[in-house]
Structures are given as structure tokens and as C-alpha cells.
Amino acid sequence: xxxxxxxxxxxxxxxxxxxxxxxxxxxxxxxxxxxxxxxxxxxxxxxxxxxxxxxxxxxxxxxxxxxxxxxxxxxxxxxxxxxxxxxxxxxxxxxxxxxxxxxxxxxxxxxxxxxxxxxxxxxxxxxxxxxxxxxxxxxxxxxxxxxxxxxxxxxxxxxxxxxxxxxxxxxxxxxxxxxxxxxxxxxxxxxxxxxxxxxxxxxxxxxxxxxxxxxxxxxxxxxxxxxxxxxxxxxxxxxxxxxxxxxxxxxxxxxxxxxxxxxxxxxxxxxxxxxxxxxxxxxxxxxxxxxxxxxxxxxxxxxxxxxxxxxxxxxxxxxxxxxxxxxxxxxxxxxxxxxxxxxxxxxxxxxxxxxxxxxxxxxxxxxxxxxxxxxxxxxxxxxxxxxxxxxxxxxxxxxxxxxxxxxxx
Numbered sequence: 001x002x003x004x005x006x007x008x009x010x011x012x013x014x015x016x017x018x019x020x021x022x023x024x025x026x027x028x029x030x031x032x033x034x035x036x037x038x039x040x041x042x043x044x045x046x047x048x049x050x051x052x053x054x055x056x057x058x059x060x061x062x063x064x065x066x067x068x069x070x071x072x073x074x075x076x077x078x079x080x081x082x083x084x085x086x087x088x089x090x091x092x093x094x095x096x097x098x099x100x101x102x103x104x105x106x107x108x109x110x111x112x113x114x115x116x117x118x119x120x121x122x123x124x125x126x127x128x129x130x131x132x133x134x135x136x137x138x139x140x141x142x143x144x145x146x147x148x149x150x151x152x153x154x155x156x157x158x159x160x161x162x163x164x165x166x167x168x169x170x171x172x173x174x175x176x177x178x179x180x181x182x183x184x185x186x187x188x189x190x191x192x193x194x195x196x197x198x199x200x201x202x203x204x205x206x207x208x209x210x211x212x213x214x215x216x217x218x219x220x221x222x223x224x225x226x227x228x229x230x231x232x233x234x235x236x237x238x239x240x241x242x243x244x245x246x247x248x249x250x251x252x253x254x255x256x257x258x259x260x261x262x263x264x265x266x267x268x269x270x271x272x273x274x275x276x277x278x279x280x281x282x283x284x285x286x287x288x289x290x291x292x293x294x295x296x297x298x299x300x301x302x303x304x305x306x307x308x309x310x311x312x313x314x315x316x317x318x319x320x321x322x323x324x325x326x327x328x329x330x331x332x333x334x335x336x337x338x339x340x341x342x343x344x345x346x347x348x349x350x351x352x353x354x355x356x357x358x359x360x361x362x363x364x365x366x367x368x369x370x371x372x373x374x375x376x377x378x379x380x381x382x383x384x385x386x387x388x389x390x391x392x393x394x395x396x397x398x399x400x401x402x403x404x405x406x407x408x409x
Contacts, residue, residue, distance in 0.1 A: 003385035005375030021213035078151035081113035086130030136161035143169035156200035175247025215239040217248035288312030295370035314343035321362035365390040
């Protein structure tokens with residue numbers, strides 16, 4: 001299956017889009033809701049990843065297949081390990097079985113968890129026998145994935161002694177740890193994060209509370225790209241906050257260098273993106289805290305014909321695909337000159353974009369959505385377009401609202 005996107009030159013106009021709730025916020029709140037039933041959640045993400053987590057949280061004994069959902073794999077590993085009486089085989093797709101989980105499993109074992117690898121050491125599938133975790137201190141590497149740390153933080157308040165977590169090494173994606181901390185505090189958990197140490201106090205009950213999930217900033221990145229590559233287009237995005245929990249809200253600052261002004265309409269909780277075509281300049285960014293927007297930024301810079309160097313991206317090699325290699329391969333098809341290392345990508349300035357190119361997605365939702373805005377500049381096809389359902393099922397419909405025609409073949 002392929003999506004053919006129409007080539008539109010000098011797209012203008014004003015458009016309004018409602019992006020679904022944040023997957024990151026939704027998934028954290030769902031784990032907390034399973035531990036504290038009087039937590040109510042509004043505006044949940046409609047992504048496949050969130051649905052995988054919802055389905056998994058319903059199971060106490062049996063096999064749980066999270067498919068491609070890395071967040072669900074990590075969060076459920078900690079959740080099941082802490083639920084006394086649960087007996088779970090936790091598995092996923094072929095790619096999921098290649099994604100490491102040893103750092104989290106080792107930390108949980110140090111807390112007293114009973115977890116066994118069923119195939120390859122350090123990788124899913126896992127056999128988990130839930131039990132009471134009595135140890136209250138653990139050390140964990142913070143250099144690979146913040147989701148390992150968040151998984152521990154989410155179950156920590158339900159443990160009889162709470163949890164002290166000591167982080168070793170440079171912290172990857174620290175805004176996601178801060179998001180988890182904010183979520184815990186919002187529902188009444190006492191916790192802190194300073195000097196590479198996280199302290200979460202135990203709490204048996206919370207007060208009744210309703211939390212509304214903000215729209216997803218990672219998904220907003222594709223519309224930033226569309227406005228940057230267009231002529232005089234304005235897009236209004238609903239349900240976004242100026243003081244966001246989400247690290248990817250850095251988009252509003254990053255895209256200033258690409259000519260985009262973000263207007264925060266605080267009364268309506270919306271943002272408006274305008275292209276002023278001014279002060280466009282090459283980018284040199286460390287995206288250690290916001291790696292999920294790297295693909296969009298790289299593609300946008302290529303479309304604008306400007307150079308960019310993006311570092312702090314070592315986690316991209318263990319995502320749905322090796323995102324650095326995938327970016328290099330697909331951008332080179334379009335005529336780009338690219339250089340990658342194990343933690344960076346450099347896009348050199350160019351003046352030509354090739355036509356009639358098929359973009360492979362490698363079963364990676366962000367590859368499909370990051371390349372779609374290039375249809376403003378050239379004719380492309382997107383292979384496996386339905387992969388976007390992992391995080392943003394309505395993406396193609398929302399793209400049509402901006403005037404970009406999409407034909408699914």
C-alpha cells in the first residue's frame with residue numbers, strides 16, 4: 001500500500017487542525033489510573049500505542065502482545081512486576097524483540113522483581129511473575145532511554161516504601177522525566193528530582209481528580225514543517241498550552257530559525273503558526289532532550305535548501321527502525337547529501353529535489369509523517385501509509401485539511 005501526495009506549489013491559506021491528545025501524557029496517566037481508579041482522564045490519545053497499553057493493563061494472567069509499542073513494553077514490564085499475583089508473558093513484534101530492555105529489567109530485579117527472558121538475554125519476550133517489591137532504592141543508567149526511568153517512577157507511589165532512584169550518566173530526554181514528575185505531582189504524589197536523584201513517596205489513595213491530556217506536540221511538528229515549506233500559509237492548532245509538560249514544545253523556539261512564528265492564544269488554548277520567511281538560517285542543534293522531532297527538522301531543512309546538524313540522537317538507532325540510517329537513505333533518494341554518525345545527522349545545503357520518489361517508512365510512523373510535507377515541493381509516494389496509526393491515526397485526514405491531496409493506493 002502507498003500514499004500518493006499531490007505536488008502543490010506556493011500553497012496559501014488559513015487552516016485549523018485538532019491534533020489528538022499526547023501519547024506520552026496519555027500512557028503515563030493510564031498506568032496511574034490502573035493504580036488509582038479514581039483518576040479520570042479526558043482527551044486520551046487515539047494511537048495504536050495507547051490502545052496497546054489499554055489492552056495490556058486489562059490482563060492479569062496470560063500473554064500480552066504490544067506489537068510495535070515500545071512505551072507499552074517498558075511501562076507494562078514495571079507495572080506487571082509490581083502487581084502481586086500477575087503472571088504475564090510480554091511480547092511484541094519482530095522489531096520489538098530486537099529493542100533492548102535489559103537496563104530496566106536489571107533495575108526491577110534489584111528491587112526484587114521476578115523476570116525471565118524467554119529468548120535472547122536482554123530482549124523481549126519476557127515472563128513476569130508479579131510480586132511485592134520491598135526494596136526502596138535502585139540505580140539505573142540514564143543514558144539510553146528515559147522510558148526505563150519513567151516506568152519505575154510510575155509504579156513507585158504504589159510500592160509500600162516508595163522509591164529512591166539514582167541516575168547514572170548523562171540524562172537522555174530529561175523533559176520526559178520532568179513530565180512524569182509533573183503528572184505524579186498533579187495527582188497528589190510527593191516526589192522530587194534533583195542532582196540525578198529521584199524520590200517518590202508512597203501513597204495508598206489519591207483524591208478524586210480529572211486530568212485533561214494536552215494535544216501532542218510531536219504531532220504538531222509536521223504542521224510546523226508544512227508552514228515552513230509553504231508560501232503565506234497559516235495553521236491554527238487546538239488544545240496546546242504555553243506552559244506545556246511536553247519537551248517537544250521546544251518546536252516553538254526551534255522553528256523561529258526556519259521563519260515560523262508561534263502565536264499562543266492563551267484564552268482559547270490554541271497556537272497559530274505563521275511563516276514570515278525571515279531570518280531563515282542553518283541549524284546546529286543538540287536534540288538530546290527532544291529526539292522525536294529530529295526527522296521532521298532534518299526533512300524541513302532539506303526542503304528549504306539549508307544545512308543542519310542535529311546531535312544527541314543516539315536513541316534513534318533503537319527506535320521502530322534505525323532512524324538515522326533510514327533518514328540518510330530516503331533523503332539521498334531525493335538528492336540530499338547526508339552524513340550520519342551513531343548519534344548525529346548532518347544535512348548539507350542543496351538546491352534541487354528529485355521528483356517521483358517512493359519513500360520507504362520501515363514500519364516507522366515518524367518516517368511517513370516527516371516526509372509528507374515535501375509534497376509541497378515535489379511529487380512523492382509514501383510506502384505503508386497506515387503506519388501512522390501508531391501515534392496519529394487521523395494524520396492523513398488532517399493533512400487533507402491543509403489542501404494537500406492524499407491518495408491511498
